[in-house]
Amino acid sequence: MDDRIDALLADIEAADTAAQAHARRGEFGDEVAGQAVERTxxxxxxxxxxxxxxxxxxxxxxxxxxxxxxxxxxxxxxxxxxxxxxxxxxxxxxxxxxxxxxxxxxxxxxxxxxxxxxxxxxxxxxxxxxxxxxxxxxxxxxxxxxxxxxxxxxxxxxxxxxxxxxxxxxx
Known part of the structure; x- marks a missing residue:
């Protein structure tokens, strides 16, 4: 039973880490798009x-x-x-x-x-x-x-x- 709880907690933590990474990539993409507007x-x-x-x-x-x-x-x-x-x-x-x-x-x-x-x-x-x-x-x-x-x-x-x-x- 403990193994299943540990696996569930690890899975939740991995999902949270992936969501944070996705949000950072989105922020980075927004920043790049904002800077591109100024390039010629x-x-x-x-x-x-x-x-x-x-x-x-x-x-x-x-x-x-x-x-x-x-x-x-x-x-x-x-x-x-x-x-x-x-x-x-x-x-x-x-x-x-x-x-x-x-x-x-x-x-x-x-x-x-x-x-x-x-x-x-x-x-x-x-x-x-x-x-x-x-x-x-x-x-x-x-x-x-x-x-x-x-x-x-x-x-x-x-x-x-x-x-x-x-x-x-x-x-």
Missing amino acids: LLERLRGSLGSTVQVMMSDRDITGTASFLGRDIVVLAGTEFSAIAISAIRGLRLTTRVHRFEVGGLERLGMGSALRRWSAAHEEVSIDIVDRAGGIRGRCALVAADYVEIAGRIIPFAAIGAVHARINPFE
Whole structure:
């Protein structure tokens, strides 16, 4: 009889311990959810620097190692280097859940800076336009404050989804 009472008391104690653990997990989950509300996509991208990232755009996916985060762009190193406009990103797959809060000193550099560096290196680039299939390939003839001239066309930065080249513009 004592064994059955001991087993019953042990069972009640185990149930109470499990209930307390469940409540703690719930509180932890609530705390995580509360903190997540304050996190941004830029902090998540900053935390993914150096890791593999898959960027989903409207017409294709680009996979590579996140090597640079700038003003409104992320640069991936894959089979080629791609400067991708954050506004053109339709989804992401990241290998890390890290958020990094410290802003890098070069994060003020954006698409114009990347295009100017590629232009200075006489690098051939391919520009993906946001709402159009196919890219425009050539060397940048002129990189202005808010547009680039390439292959006889003037393209506003706002229309650029991504730019691809063989070299990293920020190294």
